[in-house]
Amino acid sequence: MNDTYGHLVGDRALVDFARVLRKAVGINDIVARYGGDEFMIIVAVNNINQLNKLVDEIREHLERFNAKKVYPFKLTASFGQAMYIPSEKKTMEQFINHVDDLMYKNKKTNCLLDTTSTD
Numbered sequence: 001m002n003d004t005y006g007h008l009v010g011d012r013a014l015v016d017f018a019r020v021l022r023k024a025v026g027i028n029d030i031v032a033r034y035g036g037d038e039f040m041i042i043v044a045v046n047n048i049n050q051l052n053k054l055v056d057e058i059r060e061h062l063e064r065f066n067a068k069k070v071y072p073f074k075l076t077a078s079f080g081q082a083m084y085i086p087s088e089k090k091t092m093e094q095f096i097n098h099v100d101d102l103m104y105k106n107k108k109t110n111c112l113l114d115t116t117s118t119d
Contacts, residue, residue: 017075020065024058078107
């Protein structure tokens with residue numbers, strides 16, 4: 001995107017994407033840029049259905065933003081989502097790597113939602 005539209009447009013798109021994410025999550029949830037064009041969202045949910053509902057809400061917010069045609073391209077997202085299960089005793093690094101692997105798996109298969117996580 002930066003090569004086609006320039007870094008200023010790319011930077012604005014990242015800021016707008018972060019705003020879309022913030023609108024989709026609760027006031028106590030955390031949205032952070034993880035690196036490049038990757039974001040991490042930390043939310044408190046009780047089960048996988050709540051997590052999947054949040055992903056659906058993010059998609060809806062993206063669709064509404066894209067309908068405004070702010071850019072000559074659409075903001076899109078690939079998701080890697082999972083619930084942290086304390087009994088699995090994963091370190092933060094292991095859990096983040098797991099979620100990152102899910103995101104790349106979904107990106108490769110063009111599947112935007114992974115429901116293999118357990119609650």
